[in-house]
Amino acid sequence: MLYAELFRSMESVRWNMESDIPWDDFDRSKLTDEQAQTIKMNAITEWAALPATEMFLRDNKDDSDFSAFMSVWFFEEQKHSLVLMEYLRRFAPDLLPTEEELHKVRFEFDPAPPLETLMLHFCGEVRLNHWYRCASDWHTEPVIKAIYKVIAQDEARHAGAYLRYMKRALTQRGQEIGSQARMAFTKIGVLMASAHRTPQALHPTNLHVNKDMFPDDTVQSKLPEPGWLERWLDNQIVFDKEWEVKVSTRILHNLSLLMDGSFKTVQDLNRYRKELMRAAPALQPTSA
Template identity: 25%
Template sequence: MSATNTQREKMYRAYCEYFDTAEKKRRWNPFTDVPWEKHDPSLNTEEDAVCLETFCGVELYVPDYTSNAFNMTRNLFGAAWFEASWGYEESKHALVYREYLIRSGLRTEEQYAEFESQVLGKVWQLPFETRRRMNCYGALQEAATYLIYAVQRDKAKLNGNELLEKVYFLVSRDEAAHRGFYQKILQFELDEDREGALADLAHVVFNFHMPGIGLIPEYDDRLKVDGVGITPQYFLQNAVFPMLKVLGTSRTELLKYYRRSQAEEAAKGAKEVVPVESVGAEPSLAIS
């Protein structure tokens, strides 16, 4: 699906605005903008370690995320240049988490190296095959990631861990900006082809998984640790529904598109219809 000239122009402008704001207000250095001198070992817990390590693992797939994103967007300036900026920003997230784990002593160099080699021993694959669907995925995934880190930021503040609070503040602020960009592009897609874009959004919402599933070692066990994930209900209430509202749609309309696409698939004989009742009244979100 190729973009129209109007879309190209809008995306270029959106990227320029994104980049300009990031340069002026959001650039940060993991070595000098984080108050490492405030590290207090007595405030660290193994729960913090598992969270940081798991988040670091997910952020470590930057090479796979960006190579796939570039392949998908390379002929579209606004989208491709955004992915370059996005990849740079994501690369700092893995870096700052790694630094925290090692500097705090929560993990030794050897433990970290073993973890990293296990993570990078697997390859992240695109969960959806088109740019528009991946844009929907980006908006949802960044929103979920923001919520997860924001919970950690608030928890660190409550515990008086100023250093960790700053780490999560800086990273979550980036994630919020990423969600904002993907959501803006999604709005452009809706302006261009509302039916098609809503059908894609419905498909992605109902098939959404966080990127760490099947990749991060012992992921299911990690999810049992408080703070590693959020519940589907929390995600729906705080990310999906607000996003649908901003985009001028609703869960009812999304369900309609989901049912329609399921029926179309079945008519094509591609696969059996999965009655929407079987996934309940809400999308089946495996993120907690």
Template identity: 70%
Template sequence: MLYPELYAQLEKARWNMATDIPWEEFDADKLTDEQAQTVRMNAITEWSALPATEMFLRDNKDDSDFSAFMSIWFYEEQKHSLVLMEYLRRFRPELVPTEAELHAVRFEFDPAPKLETLMLHFCGELRLTQWYRCASEWHSEPVIKHIYRTLSHDEARHGGAYLKYMKRAIEQHGDEARTAFAKIGMLMAASARAGKPLHPTNLHVNQSLFPNDTVQSRLPDPDWLEDWLTQKIRFGSEWEQRVVGGILRNLSSLFGVELDTVQALNRYRKTLGASPAA
């Protein structure tokens, strides 16, 4: 089982919201209205760990190990929402999300193949790691800069945990897992070419609710994410390459082959599709 090992690792890295966030360093002159609004939207977005956890538990009823790990992931992701709301409560109380706004991003996700979902969320953690690093650099107020750095470190650790379950999946399912991971890896690594970097919160996940079936579509401002990335934190090609590089490096290690470009990943994916096992 991976859960006991991951519990011990993540427990050592766990931060305390009361003592590890330097609330006393807040500088009101360095927090703009624009920046405070982005904190509000991220707080609501992070609340969507709730329906994601419900999805994982539903679709992994045969996997008690991974389901137990969800207790850690869910706790830490909900704490991300909570610390952002605490920041607003202390310094911009008029912007604290309402319970109705939080509940709006809790809706049922359609069932999906477990291996593809695992890879999708692994890539999502890599992307969030870089989004939050970039956000920390964009912000000028010291406390929220520290919070985003803290969240970025959490997301990186979560990606590492998902990677361990991906390694286990290859041991158990062989080329079936490799094919699923390569397919989603291609989708996520090449998504920026279509002008829309993909993340679990902007994917359609419930056909009966379409088009109001992405987390972002259910925010008070459905266009917020694109504007935040392009006009606010300016998550450009240099940052995007860090995401793509992380996907390729980890898949190279996972598959035991060198995948230094998206094209190389695509060629490898095609070899899996041609194999009898696939």
């Protein structure tokens, strides 16, 4: 069981909102209205860990280990929302999200193959780590710069935890599940490592998840400013090609270690995926 080990490791490095955030270093002259508004949007986006957790628990009913780990992931992700809202409460209270704004991002996600979802969220955590590091560089106010660094580190640890469950699927769940996992991980890996080729930001909160609500079925579409994410990435923090390469490289590196391969490019990974498809053309991903 991975849950107990992951709980202990994350407990040992968990930060305290009161003592580990340098609240006294706040410099109002270095916080712009534009920057404060983006903090609000991220606070609401982080609240979407709630429907994501409900999805994970629903789709992994046969996996108590992973479901128990959701207690850690959910706690830490909601804490990200809380610390961003605490920042607004202290320093920009007029931008504090309302309960209605928070509740709007809680809606049901359609069932999806758990192995693909696992890989999708691994990639999402890798991407968030880099987004928040970039955001920390963009901000000029010391306290929010520190907050983004802290939550970026959490996202990296979450990616590592998901990677442990991915490795378990490959090595400890039987040959059939292992084969299905390779197919699922490479399929999503090719997509998520190719973000520089797509017009939309490839993150779970920006993907369509409920066909009955389409096209307003992404977390981002439920925000007060549905188009803010692209503006934040392209025009504000400027998450450019150099940053995208870092994300892609990290995904490919971890998949190389996971699959005992060497994927220097997305094309390398896609060739491996096609080899898997030829070896098992009838194999379809199912539950982890």
